[in-house]
Amino acid sequence: MTAPRQKIIPCLWFETEAEEAARFYVSLLPDSRIDEIQTAPGDYPAGKAGDVILVEFTLAGSPYTALNGGPEFKFNEAVSLQVDCADQAEVDRLTEALSAVPEAEQCGWVKDRYGLSWQIVPNVLTELLSNGSPDVRLRVFNAMMQMKRLNVAALEAAARG
The missing domain is CATH 3.30.720.100 (Signal recognition particle alu RNA binding heterodimer, srp9/1)
Structure with missing residues (x-):
């Protein structure tokens, strides 16, 4: 069976x-x-x-x-695959491998050579946005909004103020 x-x-x-x-x-x-x-x-x-x-x-x-299925339908940003990454090395490796449209990069989002969007997210971002104080969450969020590729050290620095 x-x-x-x-x-x-x-x-x-x-x-x-x-x-x-x-x-x-x-x-x-x-x-x-x-x-x-x-x-x-x-x-x-x-x-x-x-x-x-x-x-x-x-x-x-x-x-x-x-x-x-043929050329009728194309990917768009309404659907993406999110990859939770253990560290900056994994963020960098996956961003390098997947990002085929550098101008589409924003806040950890990349678009691959087939047009599929991905979110390359370090685990620390999720932790800081979920468990930090309101001030920490705001600083981390504002730092993230300025990034193309997410940077663990810069997110941690923003959390510390």
Whole structure:
């Protein structure tokens, strides 16, 4: 008997790059892998029989699908994937790997080469905004609003005042 599937699985729509994107994403985070690649059994509006149509993959332990659906729909900033990062090194590594549109960077948000938005967030930011006094939270928030890539040392300095 197969294991039960997660009830809700995000599906990411690509024009033709589903497999390429999934392989790129799983290369970035631990506990990630390609689970299954499905090809079209027949011709369809965006491709032909034998083309990769769906890629099931696990990203940091969570299931996703990537669909080659054609050019009709594009990603926008209304949906993003947030990555909680342990430290500045992880923030820097993921920002460098994912950011393909530097002018779109703001407050830890980046846009990758496929147009998907990501939030690269150091854990310290969440802690400071959740547990700090009102003054600390305001200083940290104001510091964050001035940043493109989030900077752990600068956020901690803002918290100290």
